[in-house]
Amino acid sequence: MxxxxxxxxxxxxxxxxxxxxxxxxxxxxxxxxxxxxxxxxxxxxxxxxxxxxxxxxxxxxxxxxxxxxxxxxxxxxxxxxxxxxxxxIGMVFQDYALFPHLSVSENVAFGIAHRPRREREARVAEMLELVGLGPVAARYPHQLSGGQQQRIALARALAPAxxxxxxxxxxxxxxxxxxxxxxxxxxxxxxxxxxxxxxxxxxxxxxxxxxxxxxxxxxxxxxxxxxxxxxxxxxxxxFVADFIGHGVFTPARIVLRPDGPVVRTPLGDLVDLEECPLPNAYPGGECDVLLRADDIVHDDDAPVKARIERKAFRGSEFLYTLRLASGETILAHVPSHHDHAIGDWVGIRPEVDHVVTFPRQT
Missing domain, CATH: 3.40.50.300 (P-loop containing nucleotide triphosphate hydrolases)
Structure with a gap:
């Protein structure tokens, strides 16, 4: 490595x-x-x-x-x-740390000032071409946008290779x-x-x-x-499961059926799962299962209903916070043309390809 x-x-x-x-x-x-x-x-x-x-x-x-x-x-x-x-080791900082009195090309050349002039100029031109700032080489940082300034900082950090x-x-x-x-x-x-x-x-x-x-x-x-x-x-x-993406942990129980283990949840049994643990992985098979917002499908014909408690518009979709009749909270991504009101009951069903379980937390 x-x-x-x-x-x-x-x-x-x-x-x-x-x-x-x-x-x-x-x-x-x-x-x-x-x-x-x-x-x-x-x-x-x-x-x-x-x-x-x-x-x-x-x-x-x-x-x-x-x-x-x-x-x-x-x-x-x-x-x-x-x-x-x-x-x-090169570094690019949060505040760019550019020299305001130096031009774009002079900023990029700062870390390679010891090189011969012709070699230095060629390297600066190469770096400015790499970050798409060749046409503004003679300008000063304050004359450029924040995105352009960040690319100057990147070019300066890359110049010494x-x-x-x-x-x-x-x-x-x-x-x-x-x-x-x-x-x-x-x-x-x-x-x-x-x-x-x-x-x-x-x-x-x-x-x-x-x-x-x-x-x-x-x-x-x-x-x-x-x-x-x-x-x-x-x-x-x-922690990783909770920190990455949108999801909730729901109490569940793993049971062994003749066709293999399933995860029994308030939304029904999760079946045909890859890498599903056996019931003996947890005491009594009881665990918490991670249900992400994209694991839940809005389906008016589904037998399980949930009440919309919150909704956040995301352009092409809503992020709905839903509460089941049994009290559990679920998140769901729903296409934004399904614009339900807070308080409405909607049908939902799980479509889970990756089962993620952890020990039960009270």
Missing amino acids: FLDIQQLCVRYAGAQASHPAVHEVSLALPQGEIGALIGPSGCGKTSMLRAIAGLERIAGGRIAIGEQVLSAAQPGQPEVHLPPEQRR PRLLLLDEPFSNLDIDLRERLAQEVRAILKRSGTTALLVTHDQMEAFAVADLIGVMHQGRLEQWDTAYQLYHRPATR
């Missing part, structure tokens, strides 16, 4: 010293791939990024790129801490439409340049748009490091 992190711990001095900001995190990112770290505020994702960059000393574990160890703090071995400027690029909440200062478009553009730019990158964001849709592999962090621990598809359909922990 290219970026290899083993049992990483980051600890800050002071009142929180007994609670590591990052606790025994291990992950691997192949060369040319894009990773992302997501999670709630204070989960440790930015501390991870700073440790990889060399801006924080680690309290335990190991960080390596290829065969080179960047940081190590392991029992019985000498401590290793390579200074940030020797790591060949870093082994790894770190991006810290790079789209958070932009409006939502521009964020979505720029996230796709940044992925395309990184893939064209063959750059290995790690992104920190609080927005899971950004992570889905940019990254090949995504890590969900919680209270300093890495809950799961996987593809977006696996995080959504096969979450490893209850």
